Amino acid sequence: MSPGSSRSAPTLGSLEPGTHLCAFxxxxxxxxxxxxxxxxxxxxxxxxxxxxxxxxxAEAVLQALPAHVLPRDALAAGQLVVSSFADAYGPxxxxxxxxxxxxxxxxxxxxxKQGFPGLRVAAQMEALAPLFGSAEDVIRxxxxxxxxxxxxxxxxxxxxxxxxxxxxxxxxxVDEHAGVAPEVDxxxxxxxxxxxxxxxxxxxxxVDISNRDIxxxxxxxxxxxxxxxxxxxxxxxxxDVGTIARLRAVAASLPDGGWLTLHHVSAAIQRLLxxxxxxxxxxxxxx
Amino acid sequence: xxxxxxxxxxxxNGAQQYAAEVGGFLREGLECGHRGxxxxxxxxxxxxxxALGRDAxxxxxxxxxxxxxxxxxxxxxxxxxxxxxxxVRSRVVAEQxxxxxxxxxxxxxxRLEAAINVVFAEADxxxxxxxxxxxxxxxxxxxxxxxxxxxxxxxxLTPNGRFDxxxxxxxxxxTVVPPPAHxxxxxxxxxxxxxxxxxxxxxxxxxxxxxxxxVDDMALAVTEVLTNALLHGEPPVFLHVYEDGATWVxxxxxxxxxxxxxxxxxxxxxxxxxxxxxxxxxxxxCAAVDVxxxxxxxxxxxxxxxxARRA
Numbered sequence: 001m002s003p004g005s006s007r008s009a010p011t012l013g014s015l016e017p018g019t020h021l022c023a024f025x026x027x028x029x030x031x032x033x034x035x036x037x038x039x040x041x042x043x044x045x046x047x048x049x050x051x052x053x054x055x056x057x058a059e060a061v062l063q064a065l066p067a068h069v070l071p072r073d074a075l076a077a078g079q080l081v082v083s084s085f086a087d088a089y090g091p092x093x094x095x096x097x098x099x100x101x102x103x104x105x106x107x108x109x110x111x112x113k114q115g116f117p118g119l120r121v122a123a124q125m126e127a128l129a130p131l132f133g134s135a136e137d138v139i140r141x142x143x144x145x146x147x148x149x150x151x152x153x154x155x156x157x158x159x160x161x162x163x164x165x166x167x168x169x170x171x172x173x174v175d176e177h178a179g180v181a182p183e184v185d186x187x188x189x190x191x192x193x194x195x196x197x198x199x200x201x202x203x204x205x206x207v208d209i210s211n212r213d214i215x216x217x218x219x220x221x222x223x224x225x226x227x228x229x230x231x232x233x234x235x236x237x238x239x240d241v242g243t244i245a246r247l248r249a250v251a252a253s254l255p256d257g258g259w260l261t262l263h264h265v266s267a268a269i270q271r272l273l274x275x276x277x278x279x280x281x282x283x284x285x286x287x
Numbered sequence: 288x289x290x291x292x293x294x295x296x297x298x299x300n301g302a303q304q305y306a307a308e309v310g311g312f313l314r315e316g317l318e319c320g321h322r323g324x325x326x327x328x329x330x331x332x333x334x335x336x337x338a339l340g341r342d343a344x345x346x347x348x349x350x351x352x353x354x355x356x357x358x359x360x361x362x363x364x365x366x367x368x369x370x371x372x373x374x375v376r377s378r379v380v381a382e383q384x385x386x387x388x389x390x391x392x393x394x395x396x397x398r399l400e401a402a403i404n405v406v407f408a409e410a411d412x413x414x415x416x417x418x419x420x421x422x423x424x425x426x427x428x429x430x431x432x433x434x435x436x437x438x439x440x441x442x443x444l445t446p447n448g449r450f451d452x453x454x455x456x457x458x459x460x461x462t463v464v465p466p467p468a469h470x471x472x473x474x475x476x477x478x479x480x481x482x483x484x485x486x487x488x489x490x491x492x493x494x495x496x497x498x499x500x501x502v503d504d505m506a507l508a509v510t511e512v513l514t515n516a517l518l519h520g521e522p523p524v525f526l527h528v529y530e531d532g533a534t535w536v537x538x539x540x541x542x543x544x545x546x547x548x549x550x551x552x553x554x555x556x557x558x559x560x561x562x563x564x565x566x567x568x569x570x571x572x573c574a575a576v577d578v579x580x581x582x583x584x585x586x587x588x589x590x591x592x593x594x595a596r597r598a
Contacts, residue, residue, distance in 0.1 A: 210478035
């Protein structure tokens with residue numbers, strides 16, 4: 001898809017890695033809603049979220065994030081990371097686009113090493129504005145970011161203050177992005193949340209054909225870092241047999257010494273495991 | 288070399304004849320070193336234990352309320368029993384109380400009796416199905432008359448001249464029943480719609496007065512059959528929900544696919560797999576499952592009993 005070819009609101013839950021979005025806010029409230037929607041959907045899908053913003057705005061978004069992504073736990077587990085613009089991109093990113101691109105690459109690599117299937121970045125662009133000499137600088141930056149993020153598979157949203165842009169520049173910016181990030185949050189069917197201690201994942205909600213591939217890739221990313229995993233199912237309200245089959249497949253693929261322990265397994269899931277015969281020596285059940 | 292399986296009916300009248308015929312069948316097997324499995328109502332189990340005396344200790348007994356809950360579980364019990372001792376032939380007795388079955392369940396029972404001739408054709412098993420000729424209505428006895436290749440009477444075996452070809456019988460039992468006009472219907476053509484289908488099943492199931500654990504099973508069965516339709520069928524995919532006599536029906540249809548093999552999903556996948564559980568699981572979760580294909584598409588009707596008929 002060429003930049004700017006689509007204007008329909010993207011589906012954040014199943015966002016194609018490397019999608020470069022933008023958004024324009026009229027006030028702090030709208031900024032908070034857009035950022036919380038992008039971050040909440042990304043966390044629910046198991047990805048790491050880097051929010052490039054001020055401490056004050058970070059706190060506002062933490063308050064606005066939906067309960068089903070357990071925002072404070074996400075911070076503690078390193079799934080949600082807040083950073084200043086200077087820390088994220090370096091002090092003079094426009095002078096050296098190569099360094100900025102290296103920054104994206106190392107952030108993506110680091111999130112893989114930490115057991116996340118993907119990295120998504122929400123960046124407030126105000127801090128960048130003083131560095132822009134001209135509209136060309138902004139466009140040059142965004143074009144580099146689009147190419148680089150697509151190449152390394154990092155999705156992002158560039159959050160612009162609408163008041164600081166004229167209409168022409170706003171239109172140019174829209175053309176440099178794959179779409180405009182939505183402001184309205186829809187509760188995903190399930191959240192797949194990283195847990196650092198004990199190492200593993202927590203599932204809240206329901207898993208079926210619509211989202212079990214997201215669970216699968218998230219588990220594989222966790223397993224790649226540490227193959228002894230705990231899966232907290234206390235908040236799992238439904239799972240189909242295809243989901244159980246994927247849990248078994250992940251457990252069966254673990255190296256020697258690896259295991260996947262299920263915690264808080266409901267009677268319904270135990271019954272499904274027993275009827276389907278999808279047990280495995282590396283798939284363990286804890287009450 | 289393993290002899291082919293035999294599927295035998297016997298029509299008894301009274302406890303004495305039952306004990307002699309069925310007890311004799313088991314005793315003959317035990318004398319040849321065969322294993323014995325009985326799936327039967329409590330009263331029949333007691334009569335067999337009395338008839339066999341000490342030999343009853345060599346026979347495995349499973350009450351019909353467990354073996355036939357639901358009916359297709361019988362295949363699983365039979366398969367698991369045969370698998371525990373693969374090189375020893377088994378003698379198996381299979382009987383349940385047919386008078387308590389709803390019409391939809393009896394249609395499925397007829398399928399079960401027909402398909403077993405094919406599904407277990409290579410199994411090292413002699414399977415005897417006793418029918419209570421003294422008390423069962425003609426339409427129930429008739430099921431046994433047409434589905435067994437051999438009849439046992441007075442200790443002797445004779446070929447059954449009224450045995451119908453199982454493939455023909457199953458084809459005849461795959462007629463599509465269209466959803467009624469009063470059905471509640473939702474479009475489930477997208478994976479995201481499957482969760483909405485579960486909401487509808489839960490809401491309507493509660494209104495109809497079905498126990499929540501039974502509704503949970505139905506919601507899982509509907510999920511599995513819809514998943515099959517989304518993966519293997521053609522959109523649009525619909526879920527129709529309605530009451531049909533003694534059962535409450537969740538009816539999944541898609542507009543694609545050719546004729547469905549009537550033997551799909553009668554047994555679980557032989558090896559753990561990512562797929563292949565859908566219809567089999569539905570048969571483990573519902574009271575009866577109708578599968579049919581016509582020009583309108585593929586129809587799977589999942590039945591559970593409405594409260595008035597629940598035991």
